[in-house]
Amino acid sequence: MVTPETKGHRCVRVTQGVHRITGSTATCRNTTGGNVGNPTVPDDFGQGEGADETAAQIYLGTLNIPIDKLRGYPGNPRRGDLPAIKESLANNDQYRSIVVQADDPEHPEEGGTVLAGNHVYLGAKDLGWTELRSDMLHVDDERARRIVAVDNRASQLGSMDERLLAELLGELPDLTGTGYDEAEFDKLVRMLDEDAADTGMGPLPEPGDADTDEMPQVWGVIVTCRDEAEQVEMLRRFGEDGLNVRAIVS
Structure with missing residues (x-):
């Protein structure tokens, strides 16, 4: 188990609005040799002349935070499939960290x-878990709202x-946790088979079974796309694979 005492949150050096991770233990050393202890955040963080307004957040570290020190975002618009997520867990x-707005940037272990x-x-x-691996951030409430909004929206845009997907799932012995x-x-699979039949693709040809005795000038394949976005993709x-391709609209 990673705790602030054993692994610790990272130390943050703040110089003229530029925020960098400079250490990896709970107690770090600064360039003059003194202990800087927990990350400290200036009162004018992200504000004032010379500040980098695009970097209005500080990564405080990745910690295992007790569940009872976490709370859900109030008014989160996402309605996820909780049973599917519980099955995955x-x-x-937990294969990736959650992202948490720290209550106290000097003590991110407080959740x-x-x-x-x-x-x-x-x-x-x-499920009765007692802690979650969490990426702890120091952000203001406006940045927090933006993070919540884009995290929910980005998945919809894909x-x-x-x-x-069918190939990926087909390589698994079972679908548990997917x-x-x-x-x-x-x-x-049925939908893909029907799409193949609708486009007249049929079964893939075997090498050497082309109905010609002469070498053609061009060997081609027509790919039918669902929409313009898929065609562009x-x-x-x-093109990245080095193939000679062109768009057809009919």
């Missing part, structure tokens, strides 16, 4: 408000490559 443990990972926090509480069940996987990916 039970089978995969704070969860900004990212609210449903992980709720699921862990339901898309899923269903074929790669967020998918067998019925969902079967539905995904496919052009980018194939």
Whole structure:
């Protein structure tokens, strides 16, 4: 178990609005040889002439924080799938830290408000966990709101490559802890098969079975995309692989 006494939060050096991690133990040494102890944050943090307004946060360290010293973000708009998250925690443990706005930046071990990972926090509480690995930040309330908003929004803006997903899930012996069940996987595979049939792809050809006795000038493959965004992404990916590709709109 990592505790502030054994591993500690990192020390932060603050010079003219520039904030850097300068140590990795609970008690660090400054350049003059004295102990600087816990991170200290100036009252005018992120403000005033010469301050870096784009860096209005300080990373205080990653600590195992007791559950009873954490609280969910009030008014969090996200409504996550708590049963799926609890299943993941039970089978995969905590594979990434939650993000927490520290109540006291000089004592991040005292906990704070969860900004990212609210449903992980709720699921862990339901499972009877006693602590969570937490990235502790010193941020003002405005930055905290922005973090909550973008953490919820960014996942919505992404898309899923269903074929790669099916391949990923198909390589597993079972679907426990993935967020998918067998019925969902079967539905995904059927959808991909139907899409292949609709585009006339059929089964993949074997090498050497082309219906021609002469070497053609061009060997080509047509990829049907769902929308313009996917077309742009496919052009980018194939181009990075060194393939000669062009867009077709019909």
